[in-house]
Amino acid sequence: MSSRLKVDTTGITTPWAIPIPLNILPTKTERMLQILSNILATRSFQNTIIAVILINAAILGLMTSHTLAPSTIETLEWLDHLCLVVFCVELLMKLLVYRTGFFSDGWNIFDFVVVGIALVPSTGALSVLRAMRVLRLMRLVSSMPSMRRVISGMFRSMPGVTSVAGVLLVIFYVSAIMAIGFFRELDPEKFGDLGSTFFTLFQLMTTEGWPTIARDIMKTMPYAWVFFVPFIILTTFTTLNLVVGIIVNGMEEAKEESAREEMVAQGYHISEESNEVRIAMIRNDVKNISEDLEKLESALTRLMQIRTELRSATTPSVES
Numbered sequence: 117m118s119s120r121l122k123v124d125t126t127g128i129t130t131p132w133a134i135p136i137p138l139n140i141l142p143t144k145t146e147r148m149l150q151i152l153s154n155i156l157a158t159r160s161f162q163n164t165i166i167a168v169i170l171i172n173a174a175i176l177g178l179m180t181s182h183t184l185a186p187s188t189i190e191t192l193e194w195l196d197h198l199c200l201v202v203f204c205v206e207l208l209m210k211l212l213v214y215r216t217g218f219f220s221d222g223w224n225i226f227d228f229v230v231v232g233i234a235l236v237p238s239t240g241a242l243s244v245l246r247a248m249r250v251l252r253l254m255r256l257v258s259s260m261p262s263m264r265r266v267i268s269g270m271f272r273s274m275p276g277v278t279s280v281a282g283v284l285l286v287i288f289y290v291s292a293i294m295a296i297g298f299f300r301e302l303d304p305e306k307f308g309d310l311g312s313t314f315f316t317l318f319q320l321m322t323t324e325g326w327p328t329i330a331r332d333i334m335k336t337m338p339y340a341w342v343f344f345v346p347f348i349i350l351t352t353f354t355t356l357n358l359v360v361g362i363i364v365n366g367m368e369e370a371k372e373e374s375a376r377e378e379m380v381a382q383g384y385h386i387s388e389e390s391n392e393v394r395i396a397m398i399r400n401d402v403k404n405i406s407e408d409l410e411k412l413e414s415a416l417t418r419l420m421q422i423r424t425e426l427r428s429a430t431t432p433s434v435e436s
Contacts, residue, residue: 223264
């Protein structure tokens with residue numbers, strides 16, 4: 117084979133005339149998109165966006181003051197527009213890198229809508245949108261993974277919370293009808309109809325002023341506590357605690373899902389089994405390892421015995 121450089125018409129110049137198609141080399145556009153993708157993935161860029169969001173929050177808070185000089189307000193308006201430019205540049209970078217995949221992520225859609233509202237002219241009938249520019253501060257949720265996990269956990273828990281809300285509605289409806297039958301004549305203002313009774317029961321559930329409501333009824337009906345106390349225990353200390361537990365469980369699932377995605381991105385294979393199945397698998401692996409160690413220990417003990425026997429057998433021959 118000749119050592120001279122040879123040129124293949126389908127590719128680039130190589131010492132061995134190996135065809136390398138030019139279309140596999142990154143173009144300027146692809147290199148630029150790769151650079152933008154690397155920038156978006158850096159922690160420093162994400163921290164910069166978070167810092168801009170916090171600065172924008174401080175600016176919007178200062179702009180609510182009526183004691184500022186006109187020049188100061190103008191400077192704050194200019195800084196607010198500068199923050200908006202930064203957000204627009206970030207979204208443009210994401211659109212260029214992710215293209216149609218940009219809208220497959222709910223957080224990207226949220227950022228797009230929030231920044232888009234700020235770009236709508238706030239004049240005339242749309243002047244109400246000026247107050248909605250504070251929604252840009254909600255981008256802090258989408259920029260911080262820990263906050264995203266909280267929101268994801270809340271959405272994951274919605275089916276369970278809906279079921280608990282249905283049970284709570286049934287309890288409220290049954291209790292309202294019972295309360296109207298018991299207390300309508302004693303306190304028609306609070307228990308006169310279904311609407312006012314629902315409001316009173318909601319006040320009891322929040323434990324806001326419930327002793328006053330109960331004592332007013334108990335002046336005439338001393339055993340009215342038999343209705344109020346079980347209702348408060350059932351709604352406040354049982355049903356609402358179920359809601360809290362469901363939300364916490366949803367947040368744990370969201371945290372586990374986030375950790376699974378990170379490990380998959382690093383090349384680790386994560387199974388979809390439940391925690392109980394994984395724990396059982398780990399216990400089985402530990403049991404197998406223990407058995408293997410016991411076998412290894414027995415083999416080592418046997419080898420030590422054989423070594424001792426060999427030394428005993430060879431010692432007399434050496435002395436003779």
